[in-house]
Amino acid sequence: MTPFSPVTPAVLQQLEEIVGAGNVSVTEADRRLHAQDMSRFAPRLAEVVVWPETAVQIAAVLALANEHHIPVTPWGAGSSLEGHPIPWFGGISLSTERMTAVLALHTDDFQVTVQPGIGYKDLNAHLARYGLFFPPDPGANATIGGMLANNAAGIRTVKYGATKDNVLRMEVALADGRLIHVGSRSIKQSAGYDLLHLFVGSEGTLGVVTEATLKLTPIPELMSAVMASFPAIGPAIDAVVAVRGSGLDVAALEFVDAQTAVLLARENGLDLPAQPTLLMEFHAAHAETIHLGLETVHEICAEFGATRIHTTADPTERQRLWNARHHTYETWVRARPDVQWLVTDVAVPISAYPQLIARAEGLLAAHDLAGFMIGHAGDGNMHVTVGFRNEEEEVQANEVNKELVLKAIALGGTCTGEHGVGVGKVPYLRQEHGAAMDVMRSLKHTLDPNGILNPGKVFETAVSP
């Protein structure tokens, strides 16, 4: 029994009146396409998929759903890793796939206003001709709405911040159909409660982002990448802490374990030995700044026993390196088609990173599971990806995930650095936030009293108490 009502023929007709008959589908094919993200969670079908084209249409869909107590789960590109856009209780899958417009470009202010369904890669291709880019880069083919909702981050977060640091203003449709604006186009904002950042990271449980004004950054004049290989994981991670401690303005600081280095080398023609490796990038406007940065990083890596340090300013090689890193997951899927993968995501203060890695190594060994470790090491963020082939191994993989989460929280960190809560991290939020969870619940109840927005996510139950 759910507390929700089904989508009746009368409601379907009203949906068609709001968004147009061509933007509503009850076919099994369309519902299947919106039933599952990239996580391990089984698909669940919405009763109907709708593709609004304007903010006003989204608001009207929400007002209708709220009146009839029908759940609404927003859908961006479905690339989440914790079950976020799965329509857990059926109802309406509200897809932003047909809202991909760039609404305004303010080059003098380094800002762009977009509809939520535009992919960040498409946006960056559009912005490149103006010498600008939107820095957060989760790698997968995510939409801006999905990135805002999950507060996505990526390999360049260490320098440019996560999605929350690169948004200024949003238009949001509330559960009752009101359209509100939060934030402003000013870089500095101090007027009242920070509702902008309340909605960022709320995973579609508090409102639907219908428009966003994003902060842009000029594409750097000079970029250089460094690949440093180490004889063991310990010294590689110590080097990470030292690079961060040196005050160097590093634009990416990634860790991959030895087996991942082998795979990336083999599939992408990269010259990487079979050793734990740090992948780094530096951005600057002047050659001297880059040169000094590279010199310092060489010294630090050598001090920690790096066996090989390779630097490149060649754009093709750099591109190949980051493409390879972005597609690590797919590379592993191809390498081990016999297993399913559970992607973990925890983050800790940088000084605790070596302890987190040591715990991860111990857990993989103790459970004797296939797995690999990569991490946005410069941010203290780590992903251990654990393979399982049957139910018994899946239980073990979940145990590894749980132990890692508990370790990260004990080290003063978080159960998720960037992938978000979805359904997968729900059991750990109380442990991490304590009584603050009650405040979150009150906020949810205030903004969505009928609990129609993405029920089953972030909180344990479908409706607020």
Ligand SMILES: Cc1cc2nc3c(=O)[nH]c(=O)nc-3n(C[C@H](O)[C@H](O)[C@H](O)COP(=O)(O)OP(=O)(O)OC[C@H]3O[C@@H](n4cnc5c(N)ncnc54)[C@H](O)[C@@H]3O)c2cc1C
């Ligand atoms: C191979 C791989 C690598 C990844 N690497 C990273 C990484 O490095 N860093 C990282 O942060 N993430 C990473 N991810 C996870 C994922 O790409 C991000 O979480 C991304 O932000 C999801 O965007 P999406 O458009 O696919 O959103 P979806 O998955 O469709 O939805 C995400 C959530 O947002 C909600 N939502 C969607 N649109 C809106 C809207 N307009 N308003 C309100 N709520 C909305 C949905 O209901 C859902 O709860 C990776 C995923 C994969 C598959």
